[in-house]
Amino acid sequence: MKVSGVYKMLLVKLALRNLTRHKRRVIAIAIILAIGIAVYLTLDSLMLGLTQMSFDNLINLETGHLQVVKQKYWPEREDLELENLIVWESKLSEKIKNQQTVKAVVPQLKFAAKLNNGIDELPITGYGLDIDQAAQVFQLKKYIVAGSYFTDSNYQAILGKKLADLMELKVGDYLTLLVKTAEETFNTIDAEIVALVNTQNPKVNSNYVYVPLNIAQNALDVDNKISQVIVRLKYEEEVEETIKQLKKQTIMQEKELAVHSWRDSAESVIAMSKAQNIETGFMMGIILIIAAIGIVNTVILSALERTKEIGMMKALGFKKKEIILIFMIEAAGIGVLGGIIGLLLSGVGVYYLTTVGINLSALLGEQTFGLPVIGHLYGIYAPWHFGFIFISGIILSVLASIPPAYWAAKKDPVKAIRS
Amino acid sequence: MNNILVRLILGLMLVVALSLSGTEIIAAPSAAEIMEQVDEYQHLQSAKIESKMIITKGPRKMVKEMTSYIKGADYGLTKFTNPRDRGSKFLKRENNLWMFFPDAEDIVKISGHMLEQGMMGSDFSYQDLMESTKLADLYQFTIIGEEKVDGRSCYVIEGIKEEGKEASYYRRKEWVDKERFVLWREELYARSGRLLKELQTKKVEQLEGRWYPMYQIIDNKLKKNSQTVYEIKKIEFDLELPANTFSLQRLR
Incomplete structure (x- = not known):
């Protein structure tokens, strides 16, 4: 049987109502997700700025765009x-x-x-x-x-x-x-x-x-x-x-001359940039795992609290996949909420970095700690990174909700109602 | 008759004068010959040298003691014996130089621009140690005068690097003892004419028929208060050195 439009709306309504039942829990998980997103996007902006500044340094002060040399x-x-x-x-x-x-x-x-x-x-x-x-x-x-x-x-x-x-x-x-x-x-x-x-x-x-x-x-x-x-x-x-x-x-x-792009002289900067991306990704990964555990926890708690309700729904003819879908929509809601808060926090951080920036000289003094830049560092705003992370947050939330939702949905309706 | 007598006397005088001047030409060595003799005295077929370096850098003073084994111009092994550097070694094999520091337990080859650094902080660069070609082969020498240094009569000889030859210093001025063929003083110049280093010999000893400098002071003229004293404590010539003395394995 195909799920009709009205029926779909009913599932969405049910999911959204469930979301508002335990506001504190939902907000806590959304905030964890938001922190992960904000940390990643802010650091990402800083790293993009650092890389761009390193490239500009190289082009403007060392290599130009091209170098012609003997092979x-x-x-x-x-x-x-x-x-x-x-x-x-x-x-x-x-x-x-x-x-x-x-x-x-x-x-x-x-x-x-x-x-x-x-x-x-x-x-x-x-x-x-x-x-x-x-x-x-x-x-x-x-x-x-x-x-x-x-x-x-x-x-x-x-x-x-x-x-x-x-x-x-x-x-x-x-x-x-x-x-x-x-x-x-x-x-x-x-x-x-x-x-x-x-x-x-x-x-x-x-x-x-x-x-x-x-x-x-x-x-x-x-x-x-x-x-x-x-x-x-x-x-x-x-x-x-x-x-x-x-x-x-x-x-x-x-x-016997050869032409080399400035990129050929930027191998170390490019390698450093890649390493920093991995580092930032790793940090975000840890925060997102915490958020995912929170979502699993939320779904399990909801399922336990609503065991009778799930039994009733199954008795009324709801299928297992529809019950799973309700939990998935609920998790997606947490993802959207976390994503929006995360984007807002990131927006503030990235706005600060792109307009005010960080004075590395004041922060690090005479030391450069191996950084290829010194002076005033500005962040870079990358809109598609915002979009990508927002969607990733929702997908992660939905994926994290599937196993506990499946566990809740496969319960026997009779036992569930009696429990 | 008188005319004939006068001509005869003049002729005799001319012969005597010519023969005298001829003797003089044969007796006075050329600058190149002098420097070859200096090279000859400096050249060590094989030797063991126990020496000391006192390095002064402004208020700091460092003392390095070492034992060196030398075979011709191409092979040399120096082991430091003072407590701070004990176990550090340098090995020269033809145009290559390696060092071994016991703390790092690793052999490092010194090459490129590292060769221009002062050896163990001294005013002798690694490059100075590496130059094994005889001076007479690298420079065009000319006698430019005679002077006394510490009471010894010296030839003052100027050497200009020959075109196409690789040598660290473009010009050098040497004060060579007329009898002992040792350098009492040496000035080393850059191509720009700037004096870079000055070497003074304060003590020489006659060892096995040759005069050898035993106490030398080298001044880095580009740096204020930078001086290295090199003193030979003991030297033994023409030693039988084992074949593997200058091997990389022995450096560890």
Whole structure:
């Protein structure tokens, strides 16, 4: 026999009435569910913000959208050896710049050095940059907290404020970089500090020193060679398309060059993000299991309280699956209620994170605890995550109600009425 | 007649002068020959050295004692014997350097930019230890003067790195004892002309026919108050070292 529309409505009404019988119990379970949802969505917003900020840091301060390097340079890039460098010539520059999607291009020479202040030495990463073009690709200027950007390609240097503080250096002081040339010979770069930067990238703040490209090339004795070409695109979405276009250029094969997306340099951030997602999911899982146990408990208690009623319903012709359906609708009601409260709580949390944010520097002090970002962190609002979690909460509630509902529905009606 | 006599006397004088100057040319060694002799004296066929390093970093002072076994320019094993570092070892095999720290119980290969760090916090970099090529093969040496250092007559020799050769220092200035062929003083420069390190020998001893530096001070000129004293307590030359002395297994 098919369940008619009126009949269905009757089942829904019965379920909803049951929900209002024990308001406190229902609200308690709904709140547990809501907390699980709120914790997940708030942390999720924070993690999305952290990941996005890490990616922005990488693109705006380290890798641009694309890097063009010698094929053999890429696997060994962390070693910062002065091998497999690119001879920087206008022909290559033009070929890259001529791509419609390209906004700006900067040649860069990355090298290992020791920063010396006359008392101590620290290993750092040096960047030789074309100072005019670098301003179009990187956002160094935006983060200057003392001094001003390079004025010319003379012996000038920009470094992170944290590094400068550590070495007791300030704008106007001279620093010494001890480097090794391609022939393994020591050389020094004595440069005046023209600016200090305080970015949201801890590596830039504490490990990088920027000097004009010609100064670096001269000190490292590499003529007009560079380690990579950093490319900034008009739009981030055009990364894959530009890689395809650049790979078609014959100069890329002639010079044995490879193009890498910023994502190729973000492996650690992506891995960290995945690990954090698992962690957040795990936390939510635990809270939702508690909520599921609560729902099972609620259904069992309802069934025990309504044993005679269930017996009566069966005697009146209600089928087992209809009784199960009533309990499922009841659980779905708890799911909807918990979901709505959860979304409201999440809304408040996520609104705070996206508008006010968290000042990591104030929270963590000088320590970064391995985080790839520092400074002010904002959350991200992801509507589809809200929708997904809301529906998941309802499904979980319904699923949790099935076993105890089945147990209640299979009772013998005669015994149930007599009990 | 008088004319002939004058010519004869002048001729004789010329012959004497030429022969004298000729003797002088043969007697005075070239800069390269001097440095080869220095290299020769520094080169150890095989040796066991007991030595001490006193490292000064500002107000801090550290003392490291060690025993080193050396075979030619390519093999060396150093064991630290002072209480704090006892059991730490360094092994050099040709162009490779390993270290063993007993606490970590692991062998670590020192390579790349790690080679530029000071060995055990001293002003000798690992790279300094690794350079086994003779100086005369890496630099173009020229005698630029003569000076006295601590009362000893020295040649002042300047070495400029030869194009294409791999050497840590672009220029070096050496004060070489004219008779003993030891370096009393050495200045090491960067390519930019900046003085990086200065080495002074304060004591030499004649051992088995050669003069050998026994007490040296090295100053890191890029760092204030950074100095390392290297003192040899005992040295034995031409030892019979077991074949496995310089094996990785012996490093543990």
